[in-house]
Structure formats: C-alpha cells, structure tokens
Amino acid sequence: MNAHSQPTPASNFPLPITDKEGLRSALAEANLPTLLMVYTTYAQDRAYLESFAPYMTGIYTAEAPSNVPEDMAQDLRDRLFALLTSPTPPVERPIDPELLRTMMSVSVGEEVDPAIMPVLYDQMGFERPVPRKDIPGRIPPPAGFRVLVIGGGMTGIAAGIKLGEAGYDYTIIEKNPDLGGTWYENRYPGVGVDTPSHFYSYSFELNPDWSSYHPKGPEIQNYLTGVAEKYGIRDHVQFQTMVVAARWDDAQSNWHVTLRDVKTGAERVEVANAVLLAHGVLNRWSFPNIPGLDSFKGPKMHTAGWDPDMDLTGKRVAVIGTGASAAQLAPAIAGKVSSLVIFQRSKHWVLNNPDIAVPVNENIHFALRHIPHYKEWFRFRVYWFTGDGLYGNVKMDADWPNKDVSISAQNDAARNYALHYIHNKLAGRPDLIEKIVPDYPIFGKRIVLDADGGWLDTLLRPNVTLETDHIDHIEEDAIVTKSGKRYEVDVIALATGFELAPALGPLKVYGRGGCDLAAAWGKDEARSYLGVMAPAYPNFFMTLGPNSAPNHAAGVNMVLEAQIHYIIEALDKVVAAGGKAIEPTEQAYLDWNVKVEDQMKQMIWSHPKAKSYYLNSKGRNYVSCPFKLADYWSWTRNPDPEAMVIS
Structure with missing residues (x-):
C-alpha cells in the first residue's frame, strides 16, 4: 500500500x-x-x-x-x-x-x-x-539540525520515535518527573479511557496484552512508558523542565527557547531549528469560580491532581461535576465513603457501552x-x-425533520438507544431521569459511557445524592446551594475538567518580526493551518492544534500520528530544498479556515442547544475537527507545495 x-x-x-x-x-x-x-x-x-x-x-x-x-x-x-x-x-x-x-x-x-x-x-x-532514514535516495538532515519537542505524553513519545527514525536530533522537554502526560498526572480512582484499548495505541506498536477492552489509567501509563523504554526515548528527555517562551531569530533562522527548571526556577536558553508543540489539550486544570472554595478546611482535589494516598473510607465526599471524570470517579469510591453528594452543573448524555467493564480473557x-x-x-x-463509523452522529442531515432533539437518523437512533438504557436503569426513579436527560441532541457535548455497576447504578445507591440545585457558596465544612440546602462534607473532589483557552497556556511564542502568537489568537480565537502550522511562525509545529481534535469518535492516537508524519515530511522538504525554514502561506491558512467554518455549519456543535467547552466566547468551535479521521489522515500525507513557503 x-x-x-x-x-x-x-x-x-x-x-x-x-x-x-x-x-x-x-x-x-x-x-x-x-x-x-x-x-x-x-x-x-x-x-x-x-x-x-x-x-x-x-x-x-x-x-x-x-x-x-x-x-x-x-x-x-x-x-x-x-x-x-x-x-x-x-x-x-x-x-x-x-x-x-x-x-x-x-x-x-x-x-x-x-x-x-x-x-x-x-x-x-x-x-x-x-x-525514514533507511529510505533509498532520501536526503538526511544535516548534522546538528535539532528539533525541540514540548511535552512527553502520548504525542511527545511518538514524535521522539519518529524523529529518531528519520535521523533528526531531538530533545523532549517534560515538566513532570516521568513520561506519560495526562496518564502520568491523572491518578484518581477509576481513571480510564473512553477509546477501546485495542485502538488506543500506536499503529506501529500494537499491544496484545491489554487486560480489558477499556483499560484503566495505570495500564495505559505502563504501555506508554514501555514503548518509550523500547525506543530509548528517555535518553532524549529533560525532565522537570518547563518551556517558558520560544522566539524566532530571523537572522539565524532558528528558535531561541527559554526553559525553566521546575525545582529551582533557574532559566536558560537553548537553540533549536524547529519546535514541536506536543503538550496536549488536557493539561491545565479548570477550577470552578465558587465563593468560599478556598475557605474549605478539608482536602479538596482536582481529579487531575488526586492524592493517591487519600483514604476516603467513611468520609463524606462531594464531587463537583458530572462529566466523564466524575462518571469514573463516583463508582470507584461510592462503596467506601459514608455519603457521596454529586453536584451537577450541566447534563450529559449517558450511553451504554458494555465493553467498559469486560476483561480480556486468556x-x-x-x-x-x-x-x-x-x-x-x-x-x-x-x-x-x-x-x-460514528461520523453520522455529528453530521447534520439538512432534511432531517425534528432537529430540535436530533440531527440525523443515526443520531436519532443513538438518542433512542441512550434513552432506553437510562429508562431501564433508572426505572422507578423518574426524579433521576428528569435530572439527567439533556434537552440537546446526543453528541452535542462529550458523552458519558456507562455499563453495569457504573455511573447510573451509582446514582441509585442509598448513600449517593445527585444535586442539581446550583452551588451558592462553600463554607469551612459544607457546601450550600442556591436554595439554602447545606451539605456537610469532609472532602471535595473537583471533576471540573480542563481549561482549553488560551490554547498556548502560559507559553509565549514570537515568530517573524517578533509577532506574538498568543496576542494574535487572543483568549479563545486560536486558528491554524491543518491544526499544525501558522503563517509567520516558521518551523513551529502544533499537534492537536486548533480544529484538529477528533471529537466525533475515538482516534486521538490516529490524529497525532498523522500530524507527526506531516511535520517530518515538512522538515524533510526543507532539508531536500537546502533551506532553513518552512511555513504555510497566508492564503493557504485562510482557505483552510474557510473550509473548516463551512463544514462546521453542518456539524452538531453548531446546534443552538449544543453548548460545550469546544466553543469559544463567541460560540465558535475552535477545538473539534469537523471532518472524518480518514479524510484528515489523507490531507496530512504530504505538505502541499503550493501551500508552503520554504526559505
């Protein structure tokens, strides 16, 4: 092939x-x-x-x-x-x-x-x-051509492997003491992946040994670090180091990157020919703006900052949030706590996936x-x-009659499947059904996957309360709702997700002439070419950049491999041309964004009831890729020479 x-x-x-x-x-x-x-x-x-x-x-x-x-x-x-x-x-x-x-x-x-x-x-x-370095006739990168990779998670590890196979000198900058990214950081009880395990892996390192069809976090972390060990990635990593800023030198055609030692705060500058941003999108915790949160005297933890030594046995626990993290955490702790009150901020569709709890037998x-x-x-x-196969769930059918509750025949079938499961699980509890069933079409937000013994069964436990009255304030030992209900709690778990805007986080990136990427994007107006590059920022490559996240289905591993392939193809073109830098043309950038916007109008995320963290303050989806995975993969096989400028 x-x-x-x-x-x-x-x-x-x-x-x-x-x-x-x-x-x-x-x-x-x-x-x-x-x-x-x-x-x-x-x-x-x-x-x-x-x-x-x-x-x-x-x-x-x-x-x-x-x-x-x-x-x-x-x-x-x-x-x-x-x-x-x-x-x-x-x-x-x-x-x-x-x-x-x-x-x-x-x-x-x-x-x-x-x-x-x-x-x-x-x-x-x-x-x-x-x-790649063994391909006959390929011009190898010159000695000293260095690529700096920001982040040592799933993307950074893959980037290191493929850059090494292409003969590029590379260094991975990782703020944590170990590799794994989100799977190193997220250690809350029940943490796992929505994507089936036999797809959530590198195509070049399939794993026959997954213990279940949807593995938990520690097993994914072990897979990633095992792959990293196999390919000698650790030898190229600077741990407990943060990237503060990257500044393009017009005269030398290279990047001057400011690094900070996490332990000492000492800063230094290193030079690289190219920078690959692989820090992911789920790495900046989102904290709720609730009056009195800081006054709470007991332990309070974001799910991504969970203390694994915390013993919840017999404790009164509050979970704020009802998204994917909460739906994993609550079932894992409900059996050991004395009481669990879950504060729902918004409704999420719950879809039965019986494979979640199924082990892979011998x-x-x-x-x-x-x-x-x-x-x-x-x-x-x-x-x-x-x-x-799930794309039909998020692509609107222009002729579909009942767009208020669904957007296509496939989407409607998924909705009915979810409703059947919810009504069966919560039979006899119309109060819970009313609390959790959303009024927007299914897949308008990230769904919650469930199975026997999971989220809905947890809501039925006698020691569990689902509270939909919004929180008014938090006291030293309690959470008080708008209507005056007071819940005394010992521990607060913040299952409140991640902050996606600004897209660069605290990182400062200055391109040609000192142009400031964060300023150009503002808080939540990030745009790019193919989710990978931006004009005026030569040799600066993003992974899972604006409008490239596969939010219709499993496949983040597939997208990141496609983007890494594209990035190395772009670098190879620079080397083959005897140049020093590559960037997209302004026209290619504009054309791509028009294409994204036109397609987005046909997607569920443009539905008036679909409000989610995918949308910016103006209601524009700047996160999701509105195209099929297969199409995006095809577009990232080779950089279009008409869309690129090599200098």
Missing part, C-alpha cells in the same frame, strides 16, 4: 503453533469475523470469504455473539487450526487490493470505500514502516499474541465501529 512499507513479517508469529490445546480454546472464543480475515489472508479464497457475507452485521461489541451458523463457524475454526499447526507453515502472498477491500467489507458487514483503503492499511498496523489474549494478523484485523473492526 505504501512504497516505503512492507508487510509485517510472519516470523513475528512463529508457526506452526505447538500449543494445540491453547489454540483450540482461543479459536472457540475468538471474534469470528477476525478469524475469517486471518484465514483469508493465507487462503485468499474469495468464494469461501463471500459465503460468510450474508451473516455479517454492522453491530459491534468486543465479544458479540456471531450470526454465522455453527457448522460454518466450526469449519472455519477447523481450517485455521489445520493451517496454523501444519508442519509446513503457510506462505504469505501479497493480497490483491480488491480482495483486501472485499475482506474489509465482509468483516464489518458494509461496503468499504476504496478511497479509505490506504488509511485503513496504515493505521491498523498491517504494514511495518521502513525507518483465550482472547492467546489469539492476540499468537495467531498471525489477528490483532491487526481486530483493531480494524474497533476502528471501523468506534471511529469514522
């Missing part, structure tokens, strides 16, 4: 598989569409593949029962068992692109557009990219670890149903 890639070698999965009992058990429980893809990879029997097509549906859960007749399913398992245990291992042959597309289409029960084949092949890990682990290509094809299914 790519001139610089090659199929993953079969030697990564030694054949024949000698643990026949383990294989039989794995085949009995493994995902059947995924097994069919593995078999077809070797057999390339189109007729056999298509015999399964009538039984494949577009319904996804990790361990969904199969609609395939048992005799057909067992025949497939028997064929795979014979193939994988044969003393003469099967030979892998290149797969014709049309057969590959048919395989994908059968797997998910719907037609796969040929146009998105390259992104699927790349992001599912089907290929092992050749390190038979599935066996399949992921030992059956060739199983984990890649399994990742494909996860992406398909939790990535761009």
Whole structure:
C-alpha cells in the first residue's frame, strides 16, 4: 500500500503453533469475523470469504455473539487450526487490493470505500514502516539540525520515535518527573479511557496484552512508558523542565527557547531549528469560580491532581461535576465513603457501552499474541465501529425533520438507544431521569459511557445524592446551594475538567518580526493551518492544534500520528530544498479556515442547544475537527507545495 512499507513479517508469529490445546480454546472464543480475515489472508479464497457475507452485521461489541451458523463457524475454526499447526507453515502472498477491500467489507458487514483503503492499511498496523532514514535516495538532515519537542505524553513519545527514525536530533522537554502526560498526572480512582484499548495505541506498536477492552489509567501509563523504554526515548528527555517562551531569530533562522527548571526556577536558553508543540489539550486544570472554595478546611482535589494516598473510607465526599471524570470517579469510591453528594452543573448524555467493564480473557489474549494478523484485523473492526463509523452522529442531515432533539437518523437512533438504557436503569426513579436527560441532541457535548455497576447504578445507591440545585457558596465544612440546602462534607473532589483557552497556556511564542502568537489568537480565537502550522511562525509545529481534535469518535492516537508524519515530511522538504525554514502561506491558512467554518455549519456543535467547552466566547468551535479521521489522515500525507513557503 505504501512504497516505503512492507508487510509485517510472519516470523513475528512463529508457526506452526505447538500449543494445540491453547489454540483450540482461543479459536472457540475468538471474534469470528477476525478469524475469517486471518484465514483469508493465507487462503485468499474469495468464494469461501463471500459465503460468510450474508451473516455479517454492522453491530459491534468486543465479544458479540456471531450470526454465522455453527457448522460454518466450526469449519472455519477447523481450517485455521489445520493451517496454523501444519508442519509446513503457510506462505504469505501479497493480497490483491480488491480482495483486501472485499475482506474489509465482509468483516464489518458494509461496503468499504476504496478511497479509505490506504488509511485503513496504515493505521491498523498491517504494514511495518521502513525507518525514514533507511529510505533509498532520501536526503538526511544535516548534522546538528535539532528539533525541540514540548511535552512527553502520548504525542511527545511518538514524535521522539519518529524523529529518531528519520535521523533528526531531538530533545523532549517534560515538566513532570516521568513520561506519560495526562496518564502520568491523572491518578484518581477509576481513571480510564473512553477509546477501546485495542485502538488506543500506536499503529506501529500494537499491544496484545491489554487486560480489558477499556483499560484503566495505570495500564495505559505502563504501555506508554514501555514503548518509550523500547525506543530509548528517555535518553532524549529533560525532565522537570518547563518551556517558558520560544522566539524566532530571523537572522539565524532558528528558535531561541527559554526553559525553566521546575525545582529551582533557574532559566536558560537553548537553540533549536524547529519546535514541536506536543503538550496536549488536557493539561491545565479548570477550577470552578465558587465563593468560599478556598475557605474549605478539608482536602479538596482536582481529579487531575488526586492524592493517591487519600483514604476516603467513611468520609463524606462531594464531587463537583458530572462529566466523564466524575462518571469514573463516583463508582470507584461510592462503596467506601459514608455519603457521596454529586453536584451537577450541566447534563450529559449517558450511553451504554458494555465493553467498559469486560476483561480480556486468556483465550482472547492467546489469539492476540499468537495467531498471525489477528490483532491487526481486530483493531480494524474497533476502528471501523468506534471511529469514522460514528461520523453520522455529528453530521447534520439538512432534511432531517425534528432537529430540535436530533440531527440525523443515526443520531436519532443513538438518542433512542441512550434513552432506553437510562429508562431501564433508572426505572422507578423518574426524579433521576428528569435530572439527567439533556434537552440537546446526543453528541452535542462529550458523552458519558456507562455499563453495569457504573455511573447510573451509582446514582441509585442509598448513600449517593445527585444535586442539581446550583452551588451558592462553600463554607469551612459544607457546601450550600442556591436554595439554602447545606451539605456537610469532609472532602471535595473537583471533576471540573480542563481549561482549553488560551490554547498556548502560559507559553509565549514570537515568530517573524517578533509577532506574538498568543496576542494574535487572543483568549479563545486560536486558528491554524491543518491544526499544525501558522503563517509567520516558521518551523513551529502544533499537534492537536486548533480544529484538529477528533471529537466525533475515538482516534486521538490516529490524529497525532498523522500530524507527526506531516511535520517530518515538512522538515524533510526543507532539508531536500537546502533551506532553513518552512511555513504555510497566508492564503493557504485562510482557505483552510474557510473550509473548516463551512463544514462546521453542518456539524452538531453548531446546534443552538449544543453548548460545550469546544466553543469559544463567541460560540465558535475552535477545538473539534469537523471532518472524518480518514479524510484528515489523507490531507496530512504530504505538505502541499503550493501551500508552503520554504526559505
């Protein structure tokens, strides 16, 4: 699929598989569409593949029962068992692109557009990219060409890996004592990820060992630090260091970056040819402006600043907020506290995702670890149903009749699915139903994912109160609402999210002629080209910059990989041209923003009832990418020479 890639070698999965009992058990429980893809990879029997097509549906859960007749399913398992245990291992042959597309289409029960084949092949890990520095004919970066990466989280680690593979000298600046970013910082009970684990990982480092289909924070942190160790990233990191400012030197065509030691406060200046901003968007805590908060005498913690040594047993606890963090925290602590009062500031749609609480059993682990290509094809299914498959939920149908409560047939179906779950879970509690069901279309804000034993079950516990009366003030030992209710509490948990504006945070960036990026953007008017660059700021690259966050679906890992690829392509173009700097033209920047604004008018975030942290003070969404992941990936393959200026 790519001139610089090659199929993953079969030697990564030694054949024949000698643990026949383990294989039989794995085949009995493994995902059947995924097994069919593995078999077809070797057999390339189109007729056999298509015999399964009538039984494949577009319904996804990790361990969904199969609609395939048992005799057909067992025949497939028997064929795979014979193939994988044969003393003469099967030979892998290149797969014709049309057969590959048919395989994908059968797997998910719907037609796969040929146009998105390259992104699927790349992001599912089907290929092992050749390190860029080994590409024949590529001009290597000159000695001393240095890239400074700000942030050592998921993006910074990936950037370091790919810059190293491209032969660039790089340094990662990280304010914390360790790598991991948000997963290092967020340690509150129950912290985890909404994205399914088998997609929330690097395409070049798929992990067959996730313990559950939605892992908790410590496991994600261990994955990230494990990948960093494998690629020697720590050798390139300056820990407990903050970037204060970056100033472009017009005469020397490089960046002078002011760094501050977190422990001593001492500052120094380092020089870099390029700066890559990888500090993420969820790293500045948002504190509520509640009178008396500072007067509270007990412990008060933002979820991102949780004290893991805090013992809540028998305590009276208040949680302020009902978003994703609160919905993870509350179920994790409700069973040990004496009372829990949850203060709701705004309503969030609650969607049932039964996979959240499901562990990956040993038979599935066996399949992921030992059956060739199983984990890649399994990742494909996860992406398909939790990535761009959800785009119809956020794209308005101009002809949809009831736009007050939904925006499309797919969005309406999701709304009804959520309502059914809420009404079933809270049957007999119409007071709670009235409190939590929003009046805006589902996906207008970030949703809360739930499962048995989770958020809604927690609200039903006798020691839990959901309070919708707004907080008036906080006293030394209590929270008082507008109507005068007084809740005595020992601990306050602030599940109040993050501050996205200003986009740069405290960082100061000065481009050509000293132009100030923070001043140009103001508090919440951040704009860019492709979410990656801005004119007048040469060799300054952003990741997850303005309007590039994938808020319609899972996929932040996919976007950050695409952006890192684009950034290195841009740097390579500078090197190949014998130049020193690259930046987008003013026209390219303006055209891109017009394209974003036009598309945004068709998205759910422009719905009059959809008020969220994605919107700035003027109601403009400056965070979300209004395009499909696959389209954005395609646009970031190569910088458009007409849109770039190399100097």
